[in-house]
Amino acid sequence: MQIRxxxxxxxRALEVDVRASLLDVLREGLALKGTKKGCDHGQCGxxxxxxxxxxxNSCLTLAVMxxxxxxxxxxxxxxxxxLHPIQQAFLEQDAFQCGYCTxxxxxxxxxMLAEAAAGHPSHATADLLAPVELTEPEIRERMSGNLxxxxxxxxxxxxxxxxxxxx
Amino acid sequence: xxxxxxxxxxxxxGLIGKPVDRLEGKLKVSGTADYAYEVMEKPGAAFGYLVGAxxxxxxxxxxxxxxxxxxxxxxxxxxxxxxxxxxxxxxQSQAGSQAPAQPELYDERIRFxxxxxxxxxxxxxxxxxxxxRLVRIDYEADAGAAVVFDDMHAAARDTGGxxxxxxxxxxxxFASAPAVIDATWTxxxxxxxxxxxxxxxxxxxxxxxxxxxxxxxxxxxxHALGETLGIDRNKVHLRARYIGGGFGGKNNSYADLTxxxxxxxxxxxxxxxxxxxxxxxxxxxxRPATVQRVRLAxxxxxxxxxxxxxxxxxxxxADRFMERASAFTKNLYAAPNRRIGHKLALMDLPVAxxxxxxxxxxxxxxxxxxxxxxxxxxxxxxxxxxxxxxxxVDPTDGRPFSTRPLVxxxxxxxxxxxxxxxxxxxxxxxxxxxWVGTGMAAAIRGNFLLPAKAQIHISAEGIVTVRQAMTDIxxxxxxxLAQIAAETLGVPLEEVRIELGHSEWAPAPxxxxxFGAASAGSAAMDAGINLRSKLAALAVxxxxxxxxxxxxxxxEFRDGNIVIGNQAEALGDLVRRASPQGVDAVGAVTPxxxxxxxxxxxxxGHFCEVGxxxxxxxxxxxxxxxxxxxxxxxxxxxxxxxxxxxMIWGIGGALHEENxxxxxxxxxxxxxxxxxxxPAQADIAxxxxxxxxxxxxxxxxxxxKGVGELGIxxxxxxxxxxxxxxxxxRVRDYPITVEKVLAGLQALEG
Numbered sequence: 034m035q036i037r038x039x040x041x042x043x044x045r046a047l048e049v050d051v052r053a054s055l056l057d058v059l060r061e062g063l064a065l066k067g068t069k070k071g072c073d074h075g076q077c078g079x080x081x082x083x084x085x086x087x088x089x090n091s092c093l094t095l096a097v098m099x100x101x102x103x104x105x106x107x108x109x110x111x112x113x114x115x116l117h118p119i120q121q122a123f124l125e126q127d128a129f130q131c132g133y134c135t136x137x138x139x140x141x142x143x144x145m146l147a148e149a150a151a152g153h154p155s156h157a158t159a160d161l162l163a164p165v166e167l168t169e170p171e172i173r174e175r176m177s178g179n180l181x182x183x184x185x186x187x188x189x190x191x192x193x194x195x196x197x198x199x200x
Numbered sequence: 201x202x203x204x205x206x207x208x209x210x211x212x213x214g215l216i217g218k219p220v221d222r223l224e225g226k227l228k229v230s231g232t233a234d235y236a237y238e239v240m241e242k243p244g245a246a247f248g249y250l251v252g253a254x255x256x257x258x259x260x261x262x263x264x265x266x267x268x269x270x271x272x273x274x275x276x277x278x279x280x281x282x283x284x285x286x287x288x289x290x291x292q293s294q295a296g297s298q299a300p301a302q303p304e305l306y307d308e309r310i311r312f313x314x315x316x317x318x319x320x321x322x323x324x325x326x327x328x329x330x331x332x333r334l335v336r337i338d339y340e341a342d343a344g345a346a347v348v349f350d351d352m353h354a355a356a357r358d359t360g361g362x363x364x365x366x367x368x369x370x371x372x373x374f375a376s377a378p379a380v381i382d383a384t385w386t387x388x389x390x391x392x393x394x395x396x397x398x399x400x401x402x403x404x405x406x407x408x409x410x411x412x413x414x415x416x417x418x419x420x421x422x423h424a425l426g427e428t429l430g431i432d433r434n435k436v437h438l439r440a441r442y443i444g445g446g447f448g449g450k451n452n453s454y455a456d457l458t459x460x461x462x463x464x465x466x467x468x469x470x471x472x473x474x475x476x477x478x479x480x481x482x483x484x485x486x487r488p489a490t491v492q493r494v495r496l497a498x499x500x501x502x503x504x505x506x507x508x509x510x511x512x513x514x515x516x517x518a519d520r521f522m523e524r525a526s527a528f529t530k531n532l533y534a535a536p537n538r539r540i541g542h543k544l545a546l547m548d549l550p551v552a553x554x555x556x557x558x559x560x561x562x563x564x565x566x567x568x569x570x571x572x573x574x575x576x577x578x579x580x581x582x583x584x585x586x587x588x589x590x591x592x593v594d595p596t597d598g599r600p601f602s603t604r605p606l607v608x609x610x611x612x613x614x615x616x617x618x619x620x621x622x623x624x625x626x627x628x629x630x631x632x633x634x635w636v637g638t639g640m641a642a643a644i645r646g647n648f649l650l651p652a653k654a655q656i657h658i659s660a661e662g663i664v665t666v667r668q669a670m671t672d673i674x675x676x677x678x679x680x681l682a683q684i685a686a687e688t689l690g691v692p693l694e695e696v697r698i699e700l701g702h703s704e705w706a707p708a709p710x711x712x713x714x715f716g717a718a719s720a721g722s723a724a725m726d727a728g729i730n731l732r733s734k735l736a737a738l739a740v741x742x743x744x745x746x747x748x749x750x751x752x753x754x755x756e757f758r759d760g761n762i763v764i765g766n767q768a769e770a771l772g773d774l775v776r777r778a779s780p781q782g783v784d785a786v787g788a789v790t791p792x793x794x795x796x797x798x799x800x801x802x803x804x805g806h807f808c809e810v811g812x813x814x815x816x817x818x819x820x821x822x823x824x825x826x827x828x829x830x831x832x833x834x835x836x837x838x839x840x841x842x843x844x845x846x847m848i849w850g851i852g853g854a855l856h857e858e859n860x861x862x863x864x865x866x867x868x869x870x871x872x873x874x875x876x877x878x879p880a881q882a883d884i885a886x887x888x889x890x891x892x893x894x895x896x897x898x899x900x901x902x903x904x905k906g907v908g909e910l911g912i913x914x915x916x917x918x919x920x921x922x923x924x925x926x927x928x929x930r931v932r933d934y935p936i937t938v939e940k941v942l943a944g945l946q947a948l949e950g
Contacts, residue, residue, distance in 0.1 A: 185844075
């Protein structure tokens with residue numbers, strides 16, 4: 034089936050298998066290997082990308098459901114030569130070890146920061162009406178959909194705080 | 201090596217210990233590090249999908265692959281009936297082979313649930329996955345193929361071997377001691393759950409195979425694949441550049457490697473296979489469950505007179521992997537009478553294997569809680585009890601320790617944590633609905649060195665490149681090797697390249713058992729020193745060099761220059777003029793037999809504060825610190841991350857992680873990351889870790905020790921002891937989940 038996507042700002046026309054997840058189309062169809070497959074069941078977050086600015090598990094959604102959508106993957110966030118501030122913060126805080134969950138963590142963090150800025154509360158938010166303060170418990174709660182088996186969790190929180198404070 | 205000749209000890213440029221960012225970090229944070237399944241060097245890979253058996257033990261009675269073969273896009277369907285013939289399992293036909301053949305689909309026998317029973321290869325992943333569901337396999341389970349998991353005692357048998365230790369008369373000491381502990385702890389099956397599923401991508405060029413795989417080492421899978429394919433292993437070009445986590449579960453190669461190589465040969469195109477998350481639970485290895493009986497005997501002052509630690513773990517029927525949970529007890533506390541032992545229970549389960557700190561990770565969950573119970577019985581502080589029982593030499597075999605700063609770790613940790621304010625009586629502090637308490641435990645982990653080699657090259661541009669058949673599984677190998685090479689050659693870090701994960705390069709043991717940095721790094725330093733000798737000889741023999749005629753023994757390497765007396769020349773200038781093709785050297789480390797005359801370990805102390813919800817029984821770690829000793833530290837940033845990561849594994853082992861056996865199928869009930877709970881971001885708070893200053897000159901030429909497994913050792917026991925101090929409930933059946941805490945609270949409160 035034919036679909037059109039805007040991926041990292043570039044319009045792409047694709048012929049996709051209707052059974053194909055957005056994740057597999059990104060990785061195999063578009064050779065954007067930065068988005069990772071950790072579980073293929075929406076349980077680990079390694080496949081997190083931004084669709085129209087909102088973070089989603091790209092393994093839990095079929096590519097054909099995204100005709101016309103704008104997708105941002107880790108390749109669209111920054112490059113090794115020109116890292117995004119949050120990528121730089123992950124590097125400096127040692128917020129990864131094996132690196133496999135990292136693109137998902139970073140995309141998720143970008144989505145999460147936008148949610149917080151828009152005032153979306155979380156389970157850890159005490160006052161649902163006040164602006165969200167990005168405390169450590171808030172970040173931890175909001176980032177719990179992204180597993181890191183190397184367990185760089187404290188460093189991930191530090192990196193997100195560094196990036197959020199710099200922004 | 202004398203310190204004045206050891207560039208790592210001299211640390212002239214200050215690169216050793218420096219918390220530099222990961223060398224490959226920019227690739228990882230930008231998604232441009234390519235893991236095995238993603239390699240694009242040879243496009244057009246076909247997609248393989250594995251089918252796992254659904255019985256615990258028996259045979260394949262019937263196979264029908266016609267529907268799968270007829271499905272769209274399918275290129276190949278194999279079962280044992282039509283797969284290529286391979287050498288028998290265990291075949292080691294090539295001299296010096298480090299791993300035996302690992303054939304797949306080679307007979308009708310099913311030896312464990314989930315064993316690979318079929319392979320489908322198709323043009324796309326979707327086609328392969330769909331066709332795999334059309335493969336029809338009928339199984340015939342053996343009579344009696346079922347798992348008696350609930351009674352490991354009944355299935356246990358003696359193994360003998362060096363895991364056992366007897367000293368003095370433990371029974372007599374135990375019978376006569378005024379203070380004793382005798383209790384049994386159990387730990388469940390645990391799974392590695394690396395974020396990257398096991399995966400391989402292979403293609404052939406003539407009679408040579410290129411095999412990209414996710415493995416903790418390079419040479420072992422290369423050798424295994426050579427044996428399996430029946431080809432000279434030098435025709436296997438194995439690649440493992442980036443590995444998405446290992447933790448022991450990628451020590452071996454699995455069906456993805458064997459079958460992608462065989463299918464690529466058959467189809468004459470690249471083939472890639474990844475295990476699904478569900479398949480990982482059975483097709484690879486797991487940490488087996490343990491039953492551990494610990495007995496302590498002490499006098500009234502707390503001096504231990506006897507220690508016994510006996511473990512039963514299970515293994516697959518055809519395997520003998522043992523979770524050596526009692527082994528560290530040989531080395532930790534003084535006591536004249538000792539009994540250490542292990543037994544194995546053979547079961548129709550998948551193959552067990554090493555998982556981060558095999559032995560200590562679960563063994564310390566028993567012994568370090570027994571010590572806490574003994575301290576309470578004696579009315580002693582648990583830190584003081586440990587210090588009182590600190591041995592002068594290895595308490596089992598009498599060898600001296602290479603270093604032994606355990607007491608320093610405990611004292612520094614206690615002070616930093618504020619341990620002296622602790623109230624020893626349980627149920628002393630309420631914070632709203634939370635009972636709050638603290639606990640501690642010691643940490644110990646064996647230290648090892650394996651033979652390794654390294655090759656090093658300096659180019660006419662002055663770029664230093666180290667090459668090794670070594671891996672970085674997230675531990676920081678790329679980075680610490682760069683620091684070692686830069687410090688040894690006196691060049692900036694930016695001018696060093698580290699290339700790992702190629703089987704053609706100098707052999708190194710890979711990443712596992714916390715031996716990676718010491719083994720690979722010592723060889724890299726030796727290679728650097730040999731390169732220095734060559735460069736010095738080149739300079740003094742070159743009439744165009746300002747160093748011409750100087751004494752090469754007096755050459756120093758700093759700031760990118762080679763220096764003799766007051767003469768200096770830039771390394772790049774020298775090489776460009778005198779050896780424009782560059783200069784190569786090799787180095788090696790061979791464990792010094794003298795090292796075995798010492799008892800070598802890393803150490804630490806964990807201090808933890810937990811809250812226990814008085815209503816729900818939920819346990820949350822509120823703050824936790826670990827203070828560790830692991831020799832010289834090469835990189836305080838990456839080493840600290842190893843520790844905090846390990847401590848979080850410890851928290852997971854204490855509170856979260858468990859799998860259950862389904863006795864009908866010999867399978868594990870949890871087969872994904874929703875059912876198997878690894879610690880998540882919200883589970884962790886207030887964690888910190890650091891090292892005390894020490895150098896271990898016995899351990900290896902670098903004076904370092906391994907840090908990958910130390911953080912987990914004892915961490916969970918500190919959590920468990922804090923749970924008791926908070927709410928008065930001792931749970932000896934890990935993990936400490938809400939229903940067990942609630943049952944304990946209800947028993948206490950009536």
